[in-house]
Amino acid sequence: MSDLQAFQAETRAWLKENCPASLLGAGGGGLVGTWGGRKWQPENEDQRVWLERAAEKGFTAPTWPTDVGGGGLSKAEAKILAQEMRALGVPPPLIGFGLTMIGPTLLQYGSEEQKQEHLPKIVRGEIRWCQGYSEPGAGSDLAGLQMRAEDKGDHYIVNGTKVWTSYADEADWIFALVRTDPKAKKQEGITFLLIDMETPGVSVSPILLISGSSPFCETHFQDVKALKSNVIFKEHAGWTVAKALLGHERSMVAEAFGGGSRRSLADRARAYLPGATADGPLPDGGLRRDIASFEMEARAFGLTMQRSRDAAKAGQQPGAESSIFKIVGTELNQRRQELLLHIAGPQALGWEGEGFADGELATTRDWLRSRGNTIEGGTSEVQRNIIAKRVLGLPD
Amino acid sequence: MELILTEDQELIAKTAVDFVGERSPIARMRALRDDGDPAGFSRELWKEMADLGWVGIPFAEVHGGADLGLAELTVVIEALGRGLAPEPFLSTVLLAGQLLQRSGDDAACARWLPGVCAGDTILALAYQGVTSRYDAFSPSVVATASGDGFRLAGQAIQVLDGHVADALIVSARTSGEQGEASGLSLFVVPKDASGLEIVRQSRVDGRNAALVQLDDVAVSAADALAGVDGGGPLLQQTIDRATIGLCAEMLGGMQQAFELTLEHMKTREQFDTVIGTFQALKHRAADLFIEIELAKSVVMAAARAADEAGADPGELARHVSVAKAHCSEAYVHITNEAVQMFGGVGMTDEYDIGFYMKRARAAELTFGDAAFHRDRWAALGGY
Numbered sequence: 101m102s103d104l105q106a107f108q109a110e111t112r113a114w115l116k117e118n119c120p121a122s123l124l125g126a127g128g129g130g131l132v133g134t135w136g137g138r139k140w141q142p143e144n145e146d147q148r149v150w151l152e153r154a155a156e157k158g159f160t161a162p163t164w165p166t167d168v169g170g171g172g173l174s175k176a177e178a179k180i181l182a183q184e185m186r187a188l189g190v191p192p193p194l195i196g197f198g199l200t201m202i203g204p205t206l207l208q209y210g211s212e213e214q215k216q217e218h219l220p221k222i223v224r225g226e227i228r229w230c231q232g233y234s235e236p237g238a239g240s241d242l243a244g245l246q247m248r249a250e251d252k253g254d255h256y257i258v259n260g261t262k263v264w265t266s267y268a269d270e271a272d273w274i275f276a277l278v279r280t281d282p283k284a285k286k287q288e289g290i291t292f293l294l295i296d297m298e299t300p301g302v303s304v305s306p307i308l309l310i311s312g313s314s315p316f317c318e319t320h321f322q323d324v325k326a327l328k329s330n331v332i333f334k335e336h337a338g339w340t341v342a343k344a345l346l347g348h349e350r351s352m353v354a355e356a357f358g359g360g361s362r363r364s365l366a367d368r369a370r371a372y373l374p375g376a377t378a379d380g381p382l383p384d385g386g387l388r389r390d391i392a393s394f395e396m397e398a399r400a401f402g403l404t405m406q407r408s409r410d411a412a413k414a415g416q417q418p419g420a421e422s423s424i425f426k427i428v429g430t431e432l433n434q435r436r437q438e439l440l441l442h443i444a445g446p447q448a449l450g451w452e453g454e455g456f457a458d459g460e461l462a463t464t465r466d467w468l469r470s471r472g473n474t475i476e477g478g479t480s481e482v483q484r485n486i487i488a489k490r491v492l493g494l495p496d
Numbered sequence: 497m498e499l500i501l502t503e504d505q506e507l508i509a510k511t512a513v514d515f516v517g518e519r520s521p522i523a524r525m526r527a528l529r530d531d532g533d534p535a536g537f538s539r540e541l542w543k544e545m546a547d548l549g550w551v552g553i554p555f556a557e558v559h560g561g562a563d564l565g566l567a568e569l570t571v572v573i574e575a576l577g578r579g580l581a582p583e584p585f586l587s588t589v590l591l592a593g594q595l596l597q598r599s600g601d602d603a604a605c606a607r608w609l610p611g612v613c614a615g616d617t618i619l620a621l622a623y624q625g626v627t628s629r630y631d632a633f634s635p636s637v638v639a640t641a642s643g644d645g646f647r648l649a650g651q652a653i654q655v656l657d658g659h660v661a662d663a664l665i666v667s668a669r670t671s672g673e674q675g676e677a678s679g680l681s682l683f684v685v686p687k688d689a690s691g692l693e694i695v696r697q698s699r700v701d702g703r704n705a706a707l708v709q710l711d712d713v714a715v716s717a718a719d720a721l722a723g724v725d726g727g728g729p730l731l732q733q734t735i736d737r738a739t740i741g742l743c744a745e746m747l748g749g750m751q752q753a754f755e756l757t758l759e760h761m762k763t764r765e766q767f768d769t770v771i772g773t774f775q776a777l778k779h780r781a782a783d784l785f786i787e788i789e790l791a792k793s794v795v796m797a798a799a800r801a802a803d804e805a806g807a808d809p810g811e812l813a814r815h816v817s818v819a820k821a822h823c824s825e826a827y828v829h830i831t832n833e834a835v836q837m838f839g840g841v842g843m844t845d846e847y848d849i850g851f852y853m854k855r856a857r858a859a860e861l862t863f864g865d866a867a868f869h870r871d872r873w874a875a876l877g878g879y
């Protein structure tokens with residue numbers, strides 16, 4: 101038996117023994133994801149137990165080094181772990197921007213003290229992070245950001261406003277881009293700074309979205325004191341760190357699309373189409389072809405992600421993958437949401453209350469939420485600019 | 497399955513790309529067309545490709561092959577696709593040659609495959625009639641029993657490289673109904689068989705094809721690969737595998753067409769700047785680039801799936817349909833956009849880009865277009 105086969109057998113046994121039975125199967129026992137953090141209340145005891153056990157084993161952050169609490173797995177082993185989790189229907193023990201965004205960035209750019217300070221808390225789900233990039237006047241042109249951090253010796257005084265800060269109201273810390281040198285060229289006066297959301301002067305106001313929920317906020321900073329020991333990499337060199345983090349973010353937004361065993365679109369369509377039979381061709385030929393076309397492109401996309409992972413495993417340098425994945429993954433997710441609307445027909449029009457099944461109401465809201473996929477993390481247009489410039493070498 | 501080239505495959509790919517750059521630029525294909533070359537390809541170059549071991553890649557060592565798979569063959573064909581090389585890989589290696597090899601008919605293999613591997617023998621597959629469209633089970637050739645053999649009558653169209661083939665494999669209905677897999681037989685017919693008439697056809701992409709007329713051509717039951725009435729599944733599987741090869745060619749062609757277009761975007765000036773500065777073009781170029789990246793993945797995956805021993809035919813068919821649907825749309829889209837971005841010169845015969853647009857369309861309409869493969873995907877998925 102090869103090492104990887106042994107790892108697979110061990111991992112499967114460990115998962116079976118440690119993931120509580122109530123969480124197994126499609127949808128992780130109906131859990132909303134485990135985000136962790138000081139304010140987090142587990143939905144049930146099993147959810148808490150699963151987080152604790154997985155964190156202990158390092159499986160919340162499988163590829164991070166063991167000295168910060170990670171699993172220390174190779175990419176090949178992590179792939180096996182993911183496969184085994186999918187096969188058994190094990191839900192992710194922990195999700196969030198700590199694991200997908202600031203964590204990988206700290207591993208790359210953080211000092212040893214910073215890694216030791218922040219990464220273990222992320223692994224254990226103790227601290228939840230949010231992202232303070234966008235401002236009212238700085239979206240796609242992120243480098244035009246204005247939030248000011250004034251030098252006061254060993255600390256800064258921060259003043260300004262961030263916007264679209266997802267889950268700022270539930271987060272414990274924020275990784276923020278601040279302007280430390282207003283005279284420098286716009287990319288060169290930015291610093292990447294970590295700020296505790298409990299610091300006096302930080303306040304958040306949730307923003308209501310078209311989907312009816314308020315996952316993101318406007319975040320205000322009024323004379324907020326932030327220690328310089330929380331600068332990542334170097335003062336004024338935050339743009340480099342910011343771009344690295346965006347790469348991680350794009351991959352995450354795209355990957356979010358890939359996962360999970362889902363009921364097939366054709367089966368859902370059968371439930372709504374008059375005259376549909378259990379195994380015959382769908383009576384709506386247009387819908388049938390749209391479903392096939394979507395599924396085939398989704399497979400092509402999945403294979404492309406796999407190809408990129410296999411190349412990375414073999415030590416090849418990544419190119420513009422994160423931009424490609426961001427564009428394709430998000431557009432596919434939007435197509436899927438639209439297909440679900442088309443499948444449900446008028447039953448996809450519910451907002452709340454009588455006459456609509458829960459799944460139908462979710463379809464409506466998910467569709468609305470999915471429109472943000474091609475905006476968040478850098479719009480699709482911005483990704484195309486990046487590909488045109490960095491990969492294709494087309495001039496400005 | 498790992499979606500990455502092995503060191504050996506990298507080496508083959510590099511050799512092939514260099515070879516195409518030096519020996520088979522698009523100018524060669526243009527010259528063959530302009531000179532009205534009677535073969536329509538270079539026998540000399542074909543022989544060289546055989547000497548390099550490329551022609552024999554998927555054939556057994558006893559016949560002079562390398563006993564490798566589509567993973568290797570596709571990297572060669574992809575490179576050749578960059579230069580639109582018209583050499584008979586599709587007809588001789590992927591269709592007729594593979595049909596022989598996969599039939600397990602030792603006598604027929606021993607008779608034809610050594611010549612194929614050596615680059616001396618050209619083979620062709622005659623399976624489509626005017627009304628068959630993409631259905632491999634509806635030939636226009638009928639076999640009528642006669643003595644202990646059959647007589648073949650009917651027509652096959654667009655038989656790739658039929659005009660130079662030393663032998664044809666003819667798909668004929670021996671029993672059953674059109675559209676059914678059973679009742680199809682695949683007969684090996686040497687080019688000098690009496691009653692066989694082969695006329696070269698002229699196609700938009702300049703690729704070699706022939707109209708084959710059969711007028712009471714006598715064949716024996718022993719000439720039927722996979723037995724009388726038993727050729728259907730073998731034919732379909734072979735076409736599926738050949739489709740992966742065609743997709744590899746398309747992948748090479750789309751990359752070359754895209755690179756030519758990028759070059760043009762960086763050099764053509766209008767409004768006192770190069771046209772590549774215009775965002776309306778940049779974003780489209782980015783989209784084309786993405787389509788190519790996806791095409792690379794689906795071709796690689798399909799080739800590897802086909803090489804896996806005991807591959808599940810349904811799963812392989814899915815891989816093939818994904819690859820062909822994607823490559824068809826991508827190649828056509830990329831070359832349409834290319835001509836648009838070249839502007840007026842893109843419409844001239846003098847510029848090469850038109851060759852790619854024509855070839856894209858021919859390849860799209862070979863072995864099923866995207867709509868055909870979506871339909872097949874849905875059927876395979878039980879909806």
Ligand SMILES: Cc1cc2nc3c(=O)[nH]c(=O)nc-3n(C[C@H](O)[C@H](O)[C@H](O)COP(=O)(O)OP(=O)(O)OC[C@H]3O[C@@H](n4cnc5c(N)ncnc54)[C@H](O)[C@@H]3O)c2cc1C
Pocket residue numbers: 230231232233234235238239240241263264265266267316472473475476477478479480481482485
């Ligand atoms: C669901 C969601 C969650 C988010 N979460 C966070 C978060 O947690 N933290 C955070 O900091 N931000 C977050 N954002 C903000 C997000 O990063 C910005 O919305 C995004 O970068 C776009 O900026 P903008 O909204 O100011 O749009 P604008 O930049 O004003 O863009 C408007 C339109 O113009 C186009 N455009 C702009 N510039 C160009 C150009 N050069 N070429 C072509 N077209 C262009 C854009 O593509 C877009 O279509 C989130 C956004 C969404 C939708």
